[in-house]
Amino acid sequence: MSFSGEQYPGVHIPPSETEGFxxxxxxxxxxxxxxxxxxxxxxxxxxxxxxxxxxxxxxxxxxxxxxxxxxxxxxxxxxxxxxxxxxxxxxxxxxxxxxESQEGRIYHDGNAEPQGFGHICFSVPDLAAAETWFDANDVEFVKRSDQGKLKDVIFIKDVDGYWIEVVQAGRLGSLGD
Missing domain, CATH: 3.10.180.10 (2,3-Dihydroxybiphenyl 1,2-Dioxygenase, domain 1)
Incomplete structure (x- = not known):
């Protein structure tokens, strides 16, 4: 059996015209x-x-x-x-x-008001090792893996202030309800 996607109000069966998109x-x-x-x-x-x-x-x-x-x-x-x-x-x-000659961060990160774009996400093989790597590279953290209600998820910022979620897929099996 092939996976056809989770179904919710508003979800459509993909039209054949979208094959290959x-x-x-x-x-x-x-x-x-x-x-x-x-x-x-x-x-x-x-x-x-x-x-x-x-x-x-x-x-x-x-x-x-x-x-x-x-x-x-x-x-x-x-x-x-x-x-x-x-x-x-x-x-x-x-x-x-x-x-590049303008002062400070010049682009909206999407997380400040008014909210819009939120983040991109990277999956890593070892979340603890990634967190140590980010510390060694002076990466700015929004949230560490042991902080907040959502454990095993890291949020960092890139040089323009965009948020990057970092996850280890194997740790997320019981995520959500």
Missing amino acids: RLNHTMLRIKDPEASLGFYTRVFGMRVLRRLDFEAMQFSLYFLARPEAGESVPDDASERTVWTFNQRGVLELTHNWGT
Whole structure:
């Protein structure tokens, strides 16, 4: 039997026309590419798959992910662009040129009022080791794994103040009601 999804009011059976649709990436606006790229590549081990510059509109896009060990990534830039837009779990960092010279955090994190966007999430193999790694890298915590009502979940902030949830999947089996 194949899984057809949990059913709630408003849920529809996926129309056949949507076959093959998949979520490719989530975009965050960043102030300073050097700081943000440093954070995501150092703290989360992500790799920059592709950078696209749009000079006429004065912005750059950086696509980051964690390719699987042994996964073949095209060397040719055009082929790698197509490959990138065919992946799952990609983080797009958008840099509007000139923002790096502005003072302080310049983008709304979605968690302050008025609330909107909340967070992105990384799954890690060992939550305690990840928490120790974040401490060693001076990462800003919102919530540690032993704090609050929701145990075994960490929330940290990236350099732009965006919240990142960090979980160990095996610890979440009894999550919720």
